[in-house]
Amino acid sequence: MDKLRVGIAGCGFFAQFHIDAWRRLEGVELVAAADPDLARAGAAAPKAYATMGAMLDAEKLDIVDIATRPETHLALVKEALGRGVPAICQKPMAPTWAESREMAAVAERSGVPFMVHENWRWHPWYREAHRLIQSGAIGRPITYCFRARKRDGLGETPYTDQPYFRQMPRLLIYETLIHPIDTARLLFGDVSHVYADTRRLNERIVGEDLAYLLLSHESGLLGSIDGNRYTEGGYYEPKPGSPPLGEATFEGEEALLTLTTDGHLLRNGVSIWRNTVHTGYRGDCVLATQRHFVDHLRNGTPLETGASEYLKSVAIVEAAYESARRGARVALAEMFHA
Structure with a gap:
């Protein structure tokens, strides 16, 4: 089975745990990264871009992982799902309740797989x-x-x-x-x-x-x-x-x-x-979260934190x-x- 091609948007502090987990997760390949700091993006993946839009223009991706600050999430989720690319987005969903509800509505209308990255x-x-x-x-x-x-x-x-x-x-x-x-x-x-x-x-x-x-x-x-x-x-x-x-x-x-x-x-x-899990971030929960999304794409496993469901926590x-x-x-x- 071909590996799923992953691109990550955002290469800051917590994104490093995402990057590490994608590199270790079976059945996927982290092929591209987007960050305003191109050196940081280049350290994360073979192809580096300044914006997620540029990355999506140039790369055929199976997953985009949005690991930027909350105030950017809604626009990036709209862009990814609008292009038909399955997306996983770090919590918090957005700075406001109205934006969070809008994100859930956008995800529902798109029909494209989407999940909030809630790792606890x-x-x-x-x-x-x-x-x-x-x-x-x-x-x-x-x-x-x-x-x-x-x-x-x-x-x-x-x-x-x-x-x-x-x-x-x-x-x-x-x-x-x-x-x-x-x-x-x-x-x-x-x-x-x-x-x-x-x-x-x-x-x-x-x-x-x-x-x-x-x-x-x-x-x-x-x-x-x-x-x-x-x-x-x-x-x-x-x-x-x-x-x-x-x-x-x-x-x-x-x-x-x-x-x-x-x-x-x-x-x-x-x-x-x-507990015997000492690899990765806190019980390797980031990798487990990302594996759950991959399992959904591969096998149709129901998402636990799809937008509408996670909205209940928000x-x-x-x-x-x-x-x-x-x-x-x-x-x-x-x-x-x-």
Whole structure:
């Protein structure tokens, strides 16, 4: 079977994880890259272009991977799908709810395969947690808590890997907590209501860097997400490169499932699964995400984060900001009827 030809748009900080994964993924070939910095694009792939449009003009691609900043996503997705090229686009979908909804509508109308690159649900520990919960390992789920931490938001020059974070008006929920939000949907189904409260700890940034979210699922289950990019939390030893960026607990009628900071799973304190994946980004979740898209193109495997489906996770983000603004619980239905 011929290899699928891949082009990537954007060769910045996080795109390097995409590039590494494409190079290692079986059945594909990274043939081209587009970036305003041509040297950076040339280091990523054999053919280098300044823009995605130029790349698509010159190359016959089976996949375009959009790994640019969120404010460019809608236009690039429109261009790729308009040319009939299957596309995968990094989260966040877009800076605004209106643009995110427009992207989903464009993808639906085009009929061209499209997926949002949401990689947390592809962490091996969450895939195993999902299997265990579905198999009844904790009994009927009652509640859960994600504690998301990354200590990179302190001092006069926070977020050195992605300094543009400092000027983002919406930061922690929009950029980081979307990950456990989407994972909560994978594990426990869709959400009906959200309550959120936020703080800005570092006055040198524009957006929030601490947030607490309470999610009410359609099943009646209630869960929480506790996140900040300011502390290591105090409840565990800081571990550079700690795979899950925090920890999580999933409580059921019969047992407690705990995700440790090493990416291991415990049932009532006893080890039942150990993470052995140390290649790539955090459990090699970027490669797993990209493989999922390739599987869809090759075999018709249903996409887990197609635009319309992932929009449900984005709606929770929007509802969280609206809740924090109002100081009240917000129904997800409001987002879709706004």
